Amino acid sequence: MDMSDFKELYASESREHLDLLNDALLTLENNPNDMEMINEAFRAAHTLKGMAGTMGFDNVSELAHAMENVMDLIRDETLAVNTEVINLLFKAVDMLELLSSSPEETSGLDTLIKELKAYSQGDVVVEKPANTTANLKQDNDFNLTQEEIEMTQNAHGHPMTIRVKLEEDCVFKSLRADMVLDALEEHGELIKANPEIEKIKNEEFEHTFYVLFSTKDDKDIIYNSLNSVSEVEEVEINLIEDITELLIKEDTKPKEESKTTSEDNEKKKKPKAATLSKRLKSNNTIRVDVERLDSLMNLVAELVIKRTQVESVGRSYNLDELNKKLKPLSKVTTELQNAVMEMRMVPISLVFNRFPRLVRDLSQELDKNINLVIEGEDTELDRTIIDEIGDPLVHMIRNSIDHGVESPAKREAAGKDPVGLVRLSAFHEGNNVVIQIQDDGNGIDPEFIGNMAVEKGVISQSELETMSDNEIIKLIFAAGFSTAAKVSDVSGRGVGMDVVKNKIESLSGSVDITSQVGKGSIFTIKLPLTLSIIQGFLTKVANQEYVIPLESIQEIVDVNLDEIQTIRKEKVIHRRGSVIPLISLRNKLNKAELAEKRTEIPTVIVEVGDENYGLMVDSIIGQQEVVIKRINDLSENLQKIAGGAILGDGSIALIINVEEITTG
């Protein structure tokens, strides 16, 4: 195989991983405890090592390996991240970069590798696996108990000892050993192993292990079966004539010997156990099909509804006993639903993490100077949304950098900081997750957009004249608008803002823009926290039930008619020293006002942002837990209602979107 064909491919792929490594180290420098970063750095170095090795660039491979070792210790937390270590690693990255393009420039390489090794072998005692000390007998001594001998005799096959040696460079030794043991079990019975099976599974052996095996099959069959397991180097089978020879000797001498060595081992084992268990903990996850999670979610939602229905029966018939028993049931189902919802919630950092690198690349590619600020990366959203929101965000950020932020020269000329700001933020608002992409670039020019829209036939000239600037700016989301002939985003697909909008809307979300020419733009994406189960107060307005989410409610009062004052045509009341505007839900929901005047009006006081409002209703029914179901409004812009909830009697209560109803 001629490696020179792959030089270019190698160069470009190395470049990618070197970047990753660089970024990870940069972040690690500022966040020394960021495990994810060290893992990323490790992976990048590891991949580079692999590629270099395959290409025959042994020096690069060796350097990457040395880096790996140092980073491994950091990962294990046996080596702390400090400026010296980071600087050394950066030096190594730079050397890797140099070597990638000019493999001959090896001056300084040896010293660097030595320095790295000093870290990985110097200050820290690297735990050696317990078995490399004298304890393990590297021979056939099985030392069987009487019981084990009887087991072998009962197995009805020929007993044999099998020695298996794995290739020295075998990495997943326990997996290979498992495969060997699995292969054996197809032919007979495994009596004992040396070292014990537990140790084999923990990779506490060098390359060789022994098995006491009983089978009716011919030894050649076993031989072939084991040899066809990859990475098995040697197989040696010895038939046992007399099993009793392997009975454990009752000597005290060997016992004492083993006692001291085993004590030493205990000491050495303990720290290793600690690191192992730490590793095990990080492996304590299982992968679950998202569909299964979905089913689970749906079932839980149904459970909540059914429970509510049962509660409703209990209340209507005044069944005290039943109501009492339902209380703990309620508690459990609530906990269940929280647990299930939590399973699906993941932090948005999973998506946001791609961006620093993206921005860096784009900045270079487009010759812009960008400062990316990320806020709220811990904000959680539903898993399925995370999967889908990445691409639209990438596109929008690219847009901001490409079309939004001006070149450093232009910016300076305009009196701006040559470094452009792109701020990506995420936060919860009511039942939504809000993601904002803000830039301080040149903004979106309604005149330019308007003319382009007319040119492209998206709207007519006359329509353009009736539109406000804000409406015109929104045209960039219109189908057929794409300003760039061939936009290619990170995934290489051509995409337009209309595709972005569609994608977001398909997630039941919405996207909006505000922009000022010369100052910048803000894109705001709102996404629902799907399948939310919320606590709310059930109220009645014009014979229809409405739910007001508990999280917005400050208090519920009966407003006396004489408390109401009118200030600048608005009805308000005074409460705790502040003025609270009153809003009639009948009015907001386009229903006629009540015929008879009431002296006491049930009012729900809610908080929206920093303001309080009083929502006047017909009657208050009570606190209720409901499952929010999305309403497909067929794009009719149902803003005041956040969703629907199915009540105990099967009827639908509408969930009020408190923000929209107070400020909309």
Add this chain to the structure above:
Amino acid sequence: MKGGDIMSEETGQIIVFDIGEEKFGVKITEVHEIIRMKRITELPINSPYIAGIINLRGDIISVIDLRKRFGIEDIVEDDNTRIIVVEFEGQNVGLIVDAVSEVLHIDESKVDVPPRSMSGIKNDYIRGIIKVGEHIVILLELANLLKSKEKIELDKES
């Protein structure tokens, strides 16, 4: 049907329903189920055609009043009124109709282009018409019918 495969794309089944004096048809493959009228919860929006939402076995689905959609005068619902639940863009939507009359096999090759003017209904939503016995069944293009961005424009001139 002459010779050929019963499974061929040339024949299909449609569900025929009545609205006012007219008969309409939609492909059976688009229909999820047909249910009796249920209590409709109104929504606080001024929509020309969304009548509201209903609870369909725990799912909330939007329901369109086709009479309203087609600009035909409203009537009082009766025992025959039905809601045809169709699937559109991954979600279920209900269509209120006066009555559901039958399921027909039709020969696609016999579907005609709709005439220029059909009173009150814009042509986009019609994929064709077919004569069945004495009646004309207007075959609807669901996607266009339900694409909410287009508000229906009454063809007042005919």
Add this chain to the structure above:
Amino acid sequence: MSKSVLIVDDAQFMRTMLGKLIEENGYEVAGEAINGEEAIQKYMDLSPDLVTMDITMPKMDGVEATKQILAFNPEAKVVMCSAMGQKPMVVESLKAGAKDFIVKPIKPNKVKDALKNILG
């Protein structure tokens, strides 16, 4: 007729490498896939004798793709191409029915042995 192999890996470099190794050992490259989804599709289209499956890939990872391919054809022969930290995923794949695994960086002799052991 020589046995064919479907190569699944999101890195061009790896696909090309493996391709060469496969051909050098006298087998045919049935095709390539760059993610789990494509892998399943191509498996169904090409019916290769063996699949080499990378683990971390966008859209759908190798473990999931392996499970689906085996669901489609329980006799399918899949060899996982794993990186160092991916042992649990290899375990999962083997449990699901993958026949073997190779750990990166790939060594020509290991690939050769794995191919020989499974395809003969």
